[in-house]
Amino acid sequence: xxxxxxxxxxxxxxxxxxxxxxxxxxxxxxxxxxxxxxxxxxxxxxxxxxxxxxxxxxxxxxxxxxxxxxxxxxxxxxxxxxxxxxxxxxxxxxxxxxxxxxxxxxxxxxxxxxxxxxxxxxxxxxxxxxxxxxxxxxxxxxxxxxxxxxxxxxxxxxxxxxxxxxxxxxxxxxxxxxxxxxxxxxxxxxxxxxxxxxxxxxxxxxxxxxxxxxxxxxxxxxxxxxxxxxxxxxxxxxxxxxxxxxxxxxxxxxxxxxxxxxxxxxxxxxxxxxxxxxxxxxxxxxxxxxxxxxxxxxxxxxxxxxxxxxxxxxxxxxxxxxxxxxxxxxxxxxxxxxxxxxxxxxxxxxxxxxxxxxxxxxxxxxxxxxxxxxxxxxxxxxxxxxxxxxxxxxxxxxxxxxxxxxxxxxxxxxxxxxxxxxxxxxxxxxxxxxxxxxxxxxxxxxxxxxxxxxxxxxxxxxxxxxxxxxxxxxxxxxxxxxxxxxxxxxxxxxxxxxxxxxxxxxxxxxxxxxxxxxxxxxxxxxxxxxxxxxxxxxxxx
Amino acid sequence: xxxxxxxxxxxxxxxxxxxxxxxxxxxxxxxxxxxxxxxxxxxxxxxxxxxxxxxxxxxxxxxxxxxxxxxxxxxxxxxxxxxxxxxxxxxxxxxxxxxxxxxxxxxxxxxxxxxxxxxxxxxxxxxxxxxxxxxxxxxxxxxxxxxxxxxxxxxxxxxxxxxxxxxxxxxxxxxxxxxxxxxxxxxxxxxxxxxxxxxxxxxxxxxxxxxxxxxxxxxxxxxxxxxxxxxxxxxxxxxxxxxxxxxxxxxxxxxxxxxxxxxxxxxxxxxxxxxxxxxxxxxxxxxxxxxxxxxxxxxxxxxxxxxxxxxxxxxxxxxxxxxxxxxxxxxxxxxxxxxxxxxxxxxxxxxxxxxxxxx
Numbered sequence: 001x002x003x004x005x006x007x008x009x010x011x012x013x014x015x016x017x018x019x020x021x022x023x024x025x026x027x028x029x030x031x032x033x034x035x036x037x038x039x040x041x042x043x044x045x046x047x048x049x050x051x052x053x054x055x056x057x058x059x060x061x062x063x064x065x066x067x068x069x070x071x072x073x074x075x076x077x078x079x080x081x082x083x084x085x086x087x088x089x090x091x092x093x094x095x096x097x098x099x100x101x102x103x104x105x106x107x108x109x110x111x112x113x114x115x116x117x118x119x120x121x122x123x124x125x126x127x128x129x130x131x132x133x134x135x136x137x138x139x140x141x142x143x144x145x146x147x148x149x150x151x152x153x154x155x156x157x158x159x160x161x162x163x164x165x166x167x168x169x170x171x172x173x174x175x176x177x178x179x180x181x182x183x184x185x186x187x188x189x190x191x192x193x194x195x196x197x198x199x200x201x202x203x204x205x206x207x208x209x210x211x212x213x214x215x216x217x218x219x220x221x222x223x224x225x226x227x228x229x230x231x232x233x234x235x236x237x238x239x240x241x242x243x244x245x246x247x248x249x250x251x252x253x254x255x256x257x258x259x260x261x262x263x264x265x266x267x268x269x270x271x272x273x274x275x276x277x278x279x280x281x282x283x284x285x286x287x288x289x290x291x292x293x294x295x296x297x298x299x300x301x302x303x304x305x306x307x308x309x310x311x312x313x314x315x316x317x318x319x320x321x322x323x324x325x326x327x328x329x330x331x332x333x334x335x336x337x338x339x340x341x342x343x344x345x346x347x348x349x350x351x352x353x354x355x356x357x358x359x360x361x362x363x364x365x366x367x368x369x370x371x372x373x374x375x376x377x378x379x380x381x382x383x384x385x386x387x388x389x390x391x392x393x394x395x396x397x398x399x400x401x402x403x404x405x406x407x408x409x410x411x412x413x414x415x416x417x418x419x420x421x422x423x424x425x426x427x428x429x430x431x432x433x434x435x436x437x438x439x440x441x442x443x444x445x446x447x448x449x450x451x452x453x454x455x456x457x458x459x460x461x462x463x464x465x466x467x468x469x470x471x472x473x474x475x476x477x478x479x480x481x482x483x484x485x486x487x488x489x490x491x492x493x494x495x496x497x498x499x500x501x502x503x504x505x506x507x508x509x510x511x512x513x514x515x516x517x518x519x520x521x522x523x524x525x526x527x528x529x530x531x532x533x534x535x536x537x538x539x540x541x
Numbered sequence: 542x543x544x545x546x547x548x549x550x551x552x553x554x555x556x557x558x559x560x561x562x563x564x565x566x567x568x569x570x571x572x573x574x575x576x577x578x579x580x581x582x583x584x585x586x587x588x589x590x591x592x593x594x595x596x597x598x599x600x601x602x603x604x605x606x607x608x609x610x611x612x613x614x615x616x617x618x619x620x621x622x623x624x625x626x627x628x629x630x631x632x633x634x635x636x637x638x639x640x641x642x643x644x645x646x647x648x649x650x651x652x653x654x655x656x657x658x659x660x661x662x663x664x665x666x667x668x669x670x671x672x673x674x675x676x677x678x679x680x681x682x683x684x685x686x687x688x689x690x691x692x693x694x695x696x697x698x699x700x701x702x703x704x705x706x707x708x709x710x711x712x713x714x715x716x717x718x719x720x721x722x723x724x725x726x727x728x729x730x731x732x733x734x735x736x737x738x739x740x741x742x743x744x745x746x747x748x749x750x751x752x753x754x755x756x757x758x759x760x761x762x763x764x765x766x767x768x769x770x771x772x773x774x775x776x777x778x779x780x781x782x783x784x785x786x787x788x789x790x791x792x793x794x795x796x797x798x799x800x801x802x803x804x805x806x807x808x809x810x811x812x813x814x815x816x817x818x819x820x821x822x823x824x825x826x827x828x829x830x831x832x833x834x835x836x837x838x839x840x841x842x843x844x845x846x847x848x849x850x851x852x853x854x855x856x857x858x859x860x861x862x863x864x865x866x867x868x869x870x871x872x873x874x875x876x877x878x879x880x881x882x883x884x885x886x887x888x889x890x891x892x893x894x895x896x897x898x899x900x
Contacts, residue, residue: 040671183829183894198727248575269656276650283642298792325866330900478570
């Protein structure tokens with residue numbers, strides 16, 4: 001500020017002002033502060049889902065740092081002599097012994113372990129729900145496709161991070177999970193056995209896997225997650241948040257409340273609420289009581305072994321797949337493992353990652369979108385999403401087929417066979433049903449616009465006829481319900497040149513036209529102004 | 542946007558797409574603009590605002606009290622094994638964990654609730670519009686950037702000196718390879734180890750339940766100790782001296798001993814490889830390697846608890862249900878001179894999950 005002329009110069013008097021001035025003379029932060037301190041964010045409950053992801057990740061970092069201070073990532077043998085007497089004198093790995101130590105002899109250790117585990121479950125769950133929110137509202141459309149890819153990568157990293165962490169305590173359950181992973185790695189054609197030997201440092205389980213996963217779990221993956229979360233948030237900040245349609249809300253503006261003070265208090269407060277909720281869970285609800293499972297021994301297992309929920313889909317797919325294995329030319333190809341372990345997840349995840357680009361190709365839409373779609377107004381997209389959830393859900397449920405069998409007194413074979421059929425049938429049915437529901441909801445919106453809202457007041461006409469008075473909607477409500485776009489399918493005119501040779505890009509254009517018919521062929525039109533006036537003047541209702 | 546548009550022109554011939562990307566734009570009902578702000582009770586009633594203020598302050602105070610309580614509980618409440626708190630419906634919890642979790646949870650939750658309540662009742666709730674900026678650069682910026690880039694390219698001689706360009710690309714392509722190369726020592730090559738178990742002719746069968754806590758002592762199994770219908774988890778005697786590699790050995794060599802009436806056994810080979818109706822099968826599931834454990838005495842079915850592969854132990858360990866594709870391998874057994882069960886030979890095939898080289 002010293003370069004300014006004397007009459008413009010600002011002389012800070014308060015301590016805060018002086019500190020800000022000190023920083024500004026070195027960093028020039030006033031410009032950024034001027035622009036961002038009162039940055040506007042729109043308000044909606046569904047925008048908090050991403051916040052839950054971020055906050056549970058911070059809780060994971062904090063509790064994880066504490067745990068590393070006491071955990072010994074080693075598979076060396078020790079004899080347990082701690083304060084949990086049922087395991088006294090038993091031989092186990094240092095990793096398991098130190099986890100028992102954290103649980104029983106380090107004060108607050110069990111709390112941190114349980115906070116860490118609950119936060120991990122909430123982290124992955126929040127990512128899933130947040131992703132679905134983005135999907136169903138079309139928030140992935142231009143210009144946010146790249147942020148969708150970053151978010152997708154974060155989702156995959158979160159799954160990997162969760163699995164690594166789950167494997168560290170070297171208890172019977174986590175060792176069984178690693179055994180299954182190793183069995184699946186062996187099924188990879190050509191290199192599978194080598195990957196397994198390199199990962200485990202030889203035969204299973206070896207002495208290396210826990211220290212190696214420890215490095216992956218506390219350094220490599222969290223570093224990647226932290227970096228990508230930063231990029232994810234910078235893009236949200238820079239591209240500004242999406243908002244719902246409403247009076248005064250356009251594609252060119254963002255309507256909401258300022259960062260300072262409202263969102264500092266709300267979002268900051270919400271961090272403490274999320275942390276507090278997880279702390280209460282950690283204090284009151286037992287999660288992963290590894291002392292009940294015992295140390296990992298490859299010859300022992302408990303019935304009803306279950307992975308954490310986010311592995312359930314893969315587990316269920318593995319249980320569902322019929323036992324197809326091919327032997328040829330001295331080699332074995334285990335499709336019973338490859339299909340659920342590699343092929344199905346690859347298709348599902350690739351589809352998820354590339355969906356924004358697929359939809360953009362079908363709609364041919366090159367415009368920016370900052371107003372969110374209501375799911376009902378994009379019935380085919382919504383139906384694809386619900387079909388995907390159903391597919392995932394059937395696999396996930398089958399991951400607990402043994403528990404369903406014992407709890408509901410059903411045969412595990414019957415449940416598995418049901419899942420084998422349902423994984424194909426249920427998503428198709430869900431797709432069809434979702435579209436019907438979306439069209440129904442659109443028609444209801446249409447009726448509401450044309451005839452108003454049911455008021456609950458019944459009148460009797462001079463002729464004795466009873467009818468309910470419908471209150472017309474306000475201009476703002478009419479605008480909100482009709483501001484969405486109705487897409488039309490593409491029609492083609494085949495153009496040939498003088499010699500009758502068809503256009504070179506005909507095949508692709510035809511495919512696209514077909515896709516748009518599938519997407520937008522059936523639709524509910526928006527009421528027009530004329531229809532509205534007709535409905536009003538006809539005196540209907 | 543409606544109307545005819547020609548796209549993706551390739552030469553003189555093109556496909557006309559009608560209604561390409563067509564949408565009904567605009568809205569039949571004009572945007573009335575931002576609705577007028579409706580004041581909250583706390584905006585117009587100073588008493589209500591004061592009440593809000595007190596609630597926020599009370600929440601912050603509660604947070605501070607809980608924080609101090611947390612530190613007191615840390616030193617005063619005994620650790621998790623000595624005292625248990627029972628509460629419905631979540632079950633039992635160590636007293637220390639219960640107290641620390643409760644106080645920390647309240648301290649954090651009250652802090653957050655206070656801040657949010659403050660924001661919702663006393664801070665402004667007048668919604669403000671802010672213009673979005675154009676993300677795409679102006680044409681001028683784009684062409685200036687492109688010109689700068691071209692200038693940089695020209696200054697480097699990238700285009701004029703293909704020898705440098707090609708050698709650079711080639712060298713950069715091989716440079717990351719050492720990152721893979723250097724990982725070679727992560728583990729030994731598999732060789733034939735995936736086919737080997739500790740079972741050889743005459744190897745003594747040890748009952749897993751007899752193995753001492755330190756893993757160095759164990760007892761053999763006499764045929765007369767195994768009743769019909771009994772299931773015994775067993776290991777080769779080599780595990781008692783395996784030391785650090787015990788788990789590795791067990792994960793390949795674990796077996797199950799079952800005794801059936803020979804009349805119930807459907808396969809002659811299975812009878813021959815057993816001893817007086819006692820048969821030994823690999824305990825490692827041929828699906829992904831979990832130990833099979835759940836035995837149904839009446840049907841002689843053996844279920845893997847991981848993925849429910851079911852094997853018929855009275856019929857060569859054949860798969861009767863589930864994702865496993867291969868039978869459980871049978872270990873030929875006999876008795877030695879001292880009357881203990883031993884292996885007659887090793888397994889005739891690799892045990893455990895399939896792998897590419899298995900064949």
